[in-house]
Amino acid sequence: MSEKQNDDTDPQTAIDAQREKHAHERDDRVYEHAAGDEQEGIPFIGAGPGHPRLLTVAGKEALEAADLVVHAGSLVNSELLSAYCDHAELVNSVGKDLEELIPLMRDAYEAGREVVRLHSGDPAIYGAALEQMDALEHEGVPTYLVPGVTSAFAASATLRTQLTLNETANHVAFTRPQGKTLDAEDDHIAEFVGMGDVTTCLYLGTHAVADTMDRLLESGADPDTPVTVVYHASWPDEDIIEGTVETIGGKLEAAGYRASAMVLIGDAAAGAGYERSYLYGEWANRSESESESASDD
Template sequence: MTDDTPNDPQDAIDSEGERRREELDDRIFDHSAGDDQEGVPFVGAGPGNPRLLTVAGKELLEEADLVVHAGSLVNSELLDEYCGHAELVNSVGKDLEELIPLMRDAYEDGDNVVRLHSGDPAIYGAALEQMDALEHEGVPTYFVPGVTSAFAASATLRTQLTLNEVSNHVAFTRPQGKTLTPEEDHISDFVEMGDVTTCIYLGTHAVRDTMDRLLEADHDPETPVAVIYHASWPDEDVIIGSIGDIADKVEDAGYRASALVVIGDAVTGAGYERSFLYGDWANRGPDSSDGNESDAQANETQAGDD
């Protein structure tokens, strides 16, 4: 077993970042998402409902000896169902100097270690800094994707985040605050584009400030907004409103955290146009592309994106 004190996490992050600038990791070309890999998996627990955990995530949790999880952000029902046999460690309140030796030592002792993040660890998960610190100490790591809350919210709203002639783009973002300067807050820019569904993470506490800034920027106060509290959890709540009134509704409900804010016409699912996939293009014969199979395949790919 190595020393209980890890290398300085910031030194590890800087070192791994510099290495990444110089050359790509060979594992990028050796493995795809979902593969069995060596090391500590950083697993996305999904938005809340245990049934939205991926098959890969379920298998890894069932084999785990140690699960380091994101506290109350992970549904306790999921922990009970898949992790009851394992040692559970809540990562909330623990810094890298404590978490890295914990996971490193367990892995080096031969334990199956799983780092369990809420949603998908690639979206506001602060996963890479932990992975870099572990890699710097010789512990391999890898991502196991999860269902992010924006997709659970879309399912709850019974709509798509992208809709033909309504929303061609999706933005995952967060509002200005302690970790994001006003210059880095692009919510108004996304809304101004008109055909963007804007999904705001970590912004429940700032709904009024965000909407006030949008109104000051002369955005249409009738633009649809949905706030989905605890998407897919048993206590899920959905608040539908607009830029002009959603702040009052959220404050009346008393929510200050754990909700996703969605802005844009895709919230209602109204006004979209029929896609090419099931329109005239689907009825075209095999010779309609002048016998060019590659053109047909390109059209299919494009239509499928609708």
């Protein structure tokens, strides 16, 4: 870690320095700790999809010990904050830039306070955790990640199905539609859907579902391809809207949902068309020696 910077350090300078460092060397802590270990520093915790019971044990323990929790505003269920953070100072990160957040967390940590950064879902999926962690690390504040349950998994649990099903979906794609932060040439949704055996999980795109479906139709997608939208997966106001590539845009618009929904494209969301797997069939009943021989092939 570098020496602590002055208060006027530009977070972008810190991010650039850390990013360059990542390109040439791996942090030693990668080899010293596994996910789930209690570590030194500020934990960046995935709050999960919404329901307080879907927070991990590691996340719960860190929150219960926290003095300061910087959280992702309305993306984190207030019931979760009440259940685990009612003793701590709460700071909503919405509307605050890195120039404000980094000194806030750094100063609290250096003052001896237990600081937690609470993201929605899992920070590894469309989170902006690494840039905050890099900015803090550059100023000598250690950080680490605590994974959370992402909304795609909560949605599949609500729907009582799997994202992968034998002979139906062999792959899962986590993606987002084109817009302000994703150029059209980087939008691969039509490619994923066109493969046929992919469950496409659309994040951050509730407001753009109708446009996305129109582009799919223009690209030749089957209009009858199933699409299931789970609004606020695991929250008290959770809702499910079912349709197809051709109909889901209108149905979602009629429902009035503009954010916080998981869009699942493909047959797996309905649990349809799958075949019995090999896992619990004749393959599973082979002798141990046969299994070992097969694994060596």
